């Protein structure tokens with residue numbers, strides 16, 4: 527009797543669940559575009575189920591109602607009004623880069639597939655709240671710091687600064703360090719100057735060479751840090767196993783590094799990871815291919831480091847500290863509307879190849895894993911052209927700020943990470959396409975490629 531009595535309560539709870547989706551992506555990878563399209567397309571799923579044909583619950587017209595929810599804590603709402611207004615403007619433009627934490631909260635009412643099939647009636651309704659955090663992509667690269675000591679991080683960063691394109695960009699900073707050794711006296715002014723030179727170096731790596739592995743993230747995108755002296759540090763040469771002697775410049779830097787981790791990185795990671803069940807990792811593979819061998823390798827390294835921080839499995843730090851139980855991970859190559867259909871298949875294969883190691887780790891922890899190529903906001907149409915007497919697939923779109931649509935042949939996307947010889951004949955420069963103009967109201971949704979398949983993978987079991 528008692529068991530039966532408690533059943534309805536349990537059912538109610540089970541049928542009103544909240545799922546947290548972690549959107550993991552470096553700077554400019556397409557997080558804000560993805561969240562905008564995700565939320566806006568679901569908001570219009572009732573009126574326009576045709577926008578999401580591969581999201582089963584939408585295609586079967588089982589999504590009965592959707593609405594945005596107000597914040598449940600002190601993280602402000604994702605500015606959907608602004609991002610949609612940018613796409614609805616004349617001419618439409620891309621939403622601005624993200625400079626602080628924001629959270630989207632979307633509530634869905636849906637009817638269960640089983641009940642619907644059995645009876646053909648709309649009955650057994652359930653509620654789902656989806657929560658997604660948006661943040662400046664630079665911050666993601668702070669996560670690996672949590673597992674590193676100041677000495678380890680310094681050595682790795684200095685070694686990296688002495689190879690490839692970084693070498694010439696690091697010169698002023700490294701010259702300064704040579705004049706002000708780690709063993710020198712702890713001087714606030716010198717620490718600040720060293721920090722500024724190191725920061726200039728990071729900015730140059732990003733702007734001139736399109737490199738990704740740039741730490742700490744807040745040096746490039748500070749957000750709201752009340753005490754900026756927290757940031758006045760940089761890597762310093764320390765011998766392996768040696769810790770900085772008290773009172774030295776290196777000791778001052780180390781103290782700040784640890785304070786930064788404690789006051790800034792850990793709280794962010796806690797927000798990002800707490801009770802997360804689903805994860806989508808967004809990667810702008812095409813831009814990295816386009817930027818050349820070093821940028822491509824650097825993006826890969828940055829991705830590996832970040833995903834290592836998101837270790838899966840029972841004993842993962844994430845699970846122990848924050849109760850994260852990620853059981854589905856989608857690795858998605860973004861902005862796939864830059865290439866025509868066949869190349870999108872290549873892009874998906876390349877994406878799968880790039881994340882082979884983290885995929886295996888996730889599978890080992892019994893998570894379901896998939897790779898995809900998607901465009902959150904589709905700016906182009908597919909077409910064909912004739913180049914040197916050969917028929918080739920192209921995309922057609924309006925470049926940002928342009929007057930006329932262009933026919934763009936993007937070349938062939940390799941299905942595996944390109945070997946050294948490939949880089950001689952670099953990709954054509956990718957244009958930034960103007961986004962499609964949408965109606966601002968909730969009704970119409972946003973054109974996309976494969977967003978519905980991504981949503982189905984991430985939510986299908988919950989919306990069943």
Ligand SMILES: Nc1nc2c(ncn2[C@@H]2O[C@H](COP(=O)(O)OP(=O)(O)OP(=O)(O)O)[C@@H](O)[C@H]2O)c(=O)[nH]1
Nearest residue numbers: 553554555556557558559620624662663901902903
């Ligand atoms: N063609 C095309 N371009 C896209 C798409 N998504 C994003 N972009 C481009 O990529 C840029 C960056 O996208 P965002 O969504 O702002 O990237 P983000 O990850 O939020 O970047 P941060 O906020 O700086 O971390 C946009 O301004 C567009 O130019 C897409 O689906 N198609």
Ligand SMILES: [Mg+2]
Nearest residue numbers: 557558623624
């Ligand atoms: Mg953003």
